[in-house]
Amino acid sequence: MINDITPYLILSAALFCIGLYGLLARRSLIGILIATELILNAANINFLTFSRFMDVDKAVGQIFTLFVIALAAAEVAVGLSIVLVVYRNFNTINVEKMDHLKG
Amino acid sequence: MLSLITDLTFLFFVVVTLGGAVMAVGLKNIFHNALSLALTLFGTAGIFIFLRSEFVALIQILIYAGAISIAIIFAIMLSPSLSLKPSKRSVTKILISLSVSLLVFVALSYIFIHTPWVVLPEMVGDNSVKHIGEVIIQRYAFAFELISVVLLVSILGSLVIAQKDKKTTIQDSPND
Numbered sequence: 674m675i676n677d678i679t680p681y682l683i684l685s686a687a688l689f690c691i692g693l694y695g696l697l698a699r700r701s702l703i704g705i706l707i708a709t710e711l712i713l714n715a716a717n718i719n720f721l722t723f724s725r726f727m728d729v730d731k732a733v734g735q736i737f738t739l740f741v742i743a744l745a746a747a748e749v750a751v752g753l754s755i756v757l758v759v760y761r762n763f764n765t766i767n768v769e770k771m772d773h774l775k776g
Numbered sequence: 777m778l779s780l781i782t783d784l785t786f787l788f789f790v791v792v793t794l795g796g797a798v799m800a801v802g803l804k805n806i807f808h809n810a811l812s813l814a815l816t817l818f819g820t821a822g823i824f825i826f827l828r829s830e831f832v833a834l835i836q837i838l839i840y841a842g843a844i845s846i847a848i849i850f851a852i853m854l855s856p857s858l859s860l861k862p863s864k865r866s867v868t869k870i871l872i873s874l875s876v877s878l879l880v881f882v883a884l885s886y887i888f889i890h891t892p893w894v895v896l897p898e899m900v901g902d903n904s905v906k907h908i909g910e911v912i913i914q915r916y917a918f919a920f921e922l923i924s925v926v927l928l929v930s931i932l933g934s935l936v937i938a939q940k941d942k943k944t945t946i947q948d949s950p951n952d
Contacts, residue, residue, distance in 0.1 A: 674786060675782055675786045678893050679888055679889060680790075681823070683885055684790055684823065686881055686885055686888060688794065688816075689881075690880050690884070691794070691801055691877070694801055694873050695800070697869075697872070697876060698801070698869060698870050698873035699801065703809075703848065703852060704806060704809060706848065707801070707813050708800075710817075710844065711797050711800060711801070714820050714840075717820070717832075717836075718827075721824055721827040722827060724827075724829075725828050726893070726895045727894070727896060729900055732903070732908045732910075732911040732912075733911065735829050735831065735908055736908060736911060736912050738829070739832065740919060742836065742839050742840060743839075743923045743926075744926065745844060746839055747927050747930035749844045749847055751934045751937070753848065753851040753934070754933075754934035754935070754938035756851060757851065757855065757938050
């Protein structure tokens, strides 16, 4: 099982779709941030799977995964500070109540 | 016998990953969501070890499970009213989201199962940490430098965004 490519791809697809569900259904901003992390993890699993099974140079997929992890750290730092500012200004983090630009 | 144990370990990590992911989006309490996210990240690190990427698994535990989930938990705990608001979810929205994500999952699985993958034979290529280090500072040196700039800018940006007094920002900005 572990020397077959399909289980890893199905796992990453499942993780991506759980993240997609969270992204669509959640209303809390932090919940949306958590769902984004799940999607990035699914992408990481895919990178490493194709690097392990199809690439001769095993380092490239791992390096891309490291880049994704670094970008996720940056995204969480900025995202959490935006959440705090939104909470300070709107007194809620429910995304359906933040519609002031709607007019 | 050994392969049975390996398969069971792999299945254990798969169950940890997917169960944590389901709890991370499904539970009502946002604090439980963040803890389940940490569980998912640990499970993913186990999957990474099965994919022969021990270094990335280590970094995953250090940065993802260690730093990112702790940052989310800190943000939840530092603002007490964030954690007490399980907002009600509308049933139609949940049904639509569930059907969309199930559709995407079925389509992706169909593609993954029916594509004739051409898999390399075992143990081709060098996956040691030494090789990763050489490639990252030779071929991907520019991307490596750029990532550090992005991290620096994001740290400064998050500090500027989250600071309380807005008037000082405008006065201190050096555009004259």
